[in-house]
Amino acid sequence: MTYLIKIDELNMFYKKKQVLYDISFELGKKEILSIVGESGSGKSSILRAIYGIMPQTARAYANKFEVLGESIFSNPIKNKGIRNMLGKKIGVVFQEPGSTINPNIKIGKQIIQMFGYNFNLDKDSSIDIGKNVLESVKLDPDFIWESYSYSLSGGMKQRVSIAMALMLKPDIMIMDEPTSALDATVQKKIMDEIKKLHKEIDMSMIMVTHNLAMAYNISDRMIVLKDGKIVDMGTSKELVSNPKSDYTKKLIKDMPRF
Ligand SMILES: Nc1ncnc2c1ncn2[C@@H]1O[C@H](COP(=O)(O)OP(=O)(O)OP(=O)(O)O)[C@@H](O)[C@H]1O
Ligand SMILES: [Mg+2]
Known part of the structure; x- marks a missing residue:
């Protein structure tokens, strides 16, 4: 298997409203892929189809839909198999900052539980690894360890979520x-830190952002999405130096420091 994700003609609907049209792409080993597009273009919907947590009203169909060797044959897609891989094999950082942090348990205790549940790791090793990764996302590990999520800012919660996803490698x-x-x-x-870790731990990434400059800086390949359709796709260099669609050209023109 040379790719970790392969999607062929994904179409997605919320009730009768279609929001994704014939989305096809692959994610290679160790590759960083960014999906760029304006609000409402369908970025999060693509991710929802992949990690398998969709609203009741959502239906997704595809010709081919493979994630880490797990193939989906049913249409509409029901990716229970993928949901079972969440955490240990597929780390997810959701758009709402801190939505995966349990508000009732101190962050440190949650991290110990997470390591115990996924790797049977003892408390001392969990503390070592946990605090190390918290530090790598520029947080004060001792303070965070003893905090509840309600006492943290949105930015801190976002960094805790990134760190917790990274901890499981x-x-x-x-x-x-x-x-x-x-x-x-x-x-x-x-x-920069995520990119460094990505190199160290043999991890592929899909990042969604509306920030073309950030996507360009971090990713090997990029997809530009508009109104649920892919309007451009290619290596970051290719896409920025030789954009195909007028929409991408406009995004590049508006990009700061470019
Ligand atoms: N639960 C839902 N029910 C109905 N329509 C939805 C639902 N979630 C999203 N949509 C619609 O689907 C379209 C794509 O939404 P999506 O959240 O994928 O966009 P996005 O690119 O992630 O936007 P943003 O940058 O604002 O996060 C939008 O028109 C949105 O209004
Ligand atoms: Mg979104």
Whole structure:
């Protein structure tokens, strides 16, 4: 298997409203793929189809839909198999900052439980690894360890979510606007750190963002989405130096520092 995800002609609907049209792409091993597009273009919907947590009213259909060797044959897609891989094999950072953090348990205790559940890891090792990764996303690990999520800012929660997903060293990391609550300087630091970790732990990534410059800086390949359709796809260099659609050209023109 040379790719970890292969999707062929994904179409998605909420009730009768179609929001994705014939979406086809692959995610290679160790590859960083970004999906760029304006609000409502369908970025999160593509991710929802992949990690398999969709609203009741959503239906997704595809010719081919493979994630980590798990093939989907039913149409509409029901990816229970993929849901079972969440956490350990597929790390997800959701668009709503901190939505995966349990508000009733101190962050440190949650991390110990997470390591115990997924890897049977003892408390001391969990503390070591956990605090290390928290530090790598520029947080004070001792403070975070003793905190509940309600006492943290949106940006801190976002970084805790990224750190917790990274701690399990997933094969695929899926991130939906992972740094939207952070200012530009911290944003860059975190993305640099994620990129470093991605190299160390043999991880592929899909990142969703409306920020073309950030996508260009971090990813090997990019997809530009407009109104539920792919209007451009290619290596980041190719796409920025030789965009196919007028829409991508406009995005590039509006890109800061370009
Ligand atoms: N649960 C839902 N029920 C009905 N329509 C939905 C639902 N979720 C999203 N949509 C619609 O589907 C389309 C795509 O939404 P999606 O959330 O995938 O966009 P997005 O690119 O992630 O946008 P944003 O940048 O604002 O997060 C939009 O028109 C949105 O209004
Ligand atoms: Mg979204």
